[in-house]
Amino acid sequence: MLETAAYVKEVKAKGIQDLLLRVELMEEFKRKGEQKLTQKYEELTVELQKLTQTVTEFDEYSELGCMRQYVADLRALQKRIQEAEEAVAFIHKEETLLKWKLTDFPLLNNLKIEIEPYQKLFHLILRWQQTEKRWMDGAFLELNGEIMEAELGEFSQEMYKMSELFQQKQQKIQQDLKKSSRRTVGEKQEEGIKTNPTLTMCSSVLEQMKDFKEYIPTVKVLCNPGIRTHHWQQMSNIVGYDLTPDTGTTLRKVLKQNLAPYLEEFEAQI
The missing domain is CATH 1.20.58 (Methane Monooxygenase Hydroxylase; Chain G, domain 1)
Known part of the structure; x- marks a missing residue:
């Protein structure tokens, strides 16, 4: 009986020690989680401040020849904003587990609002530049005024x-x-x-x-789908040289010939 009582006492003591150890481990785990969360929050705050500064720098972007780079800069910034959103989701998940109040990040919402006009502007200008180049340097006879x-x-x-x-x-x-x-x-x-x-x-x-x-009237007249070979001959006679376009003809080349004064005469021949 004495041995049994001693055994029971030993088991109880060991059980209490195991329980205390488990509680201590849980507390340590919680402390580490809180430290990690605090560090994540501080890192995100610094990153959001950097992103805000980057957006303000867009105000100084003014070189039309650098539009591709501007769009690339925007995409890189959007990627960082997406990563910031993922960091916020992680923080909120951890805060929920710790039963903390969810932290608000107004800077992130402001960033998404501030970047939108630049995104629209830079993409619009780039689309215009690409379209203008296609019109100016593409196949002339494929144009439609x-x-x-x-x-x-x-x-x-x-x-x-x-x-x-x-x-x-x-x-x-x-x-x-x-x-x-x-x-x-x-x-x-x-x-x-x-x-x-x-x-x-x-x-x-x-x-x-x-x-x-101002170039549209030239395209409307010279790219008229009703123009035939004899029309080109008649228009060539008006200006005194062969106007017939070939595969290398572009709007840029046509405009250099300054044909605007002849457009009414050309149109009368078609």
Whole structure:
């Protein structure tokens, strides 16, 4: 009996020790989880601040020749934003397990709002540049003036909307600065005349589209599907040299011939 009692006592003691060890391990696991979560939160906060700074730098993007790079920069930024969203999902999952209140990340939501106009603008300009090049350097006789005119109208309308959007954005920034800052009259005047690179870029593209519109009549006349060989002979006689297009003819080459003054005569022959 004494041996049995001693055994039971030993088992109870061991059970208590195992339980205490298990509790200690759980507490240690919880502490490590909390530390890991805190570290993840701090890393994400730093990353969101960096991303916010990157978005503000888009205001200085103004080189039309760098549009492919701008779009690539945007894609890289979007990838980082997606990774930040995944980090937020991880943090919220861990907070739920720890029964903590879910942390809000307003910077992330602001980022997605701020990046959207640049995404639309850069992709729109790149699409315009690619389309313009196809029209200028593609096969001339495959062009359709009516379709080009419609597409150009859509491009112009979209570009005008983007320009309006960035004008409103700029006006809001200036209004906020005036409300929150105490400046001298000279500083305020300097702020007023400061040009916005993004708006300058929008204006340049709108001007390109306006200029291209002048080329549409040439395409409508010379790419008329009803033109036959004898029509080209008649038009060639008008200008004094052979106008008949070949496989190497492009709109860019045709425009260099300055045929606009002859378009009415050409049209009368068709």
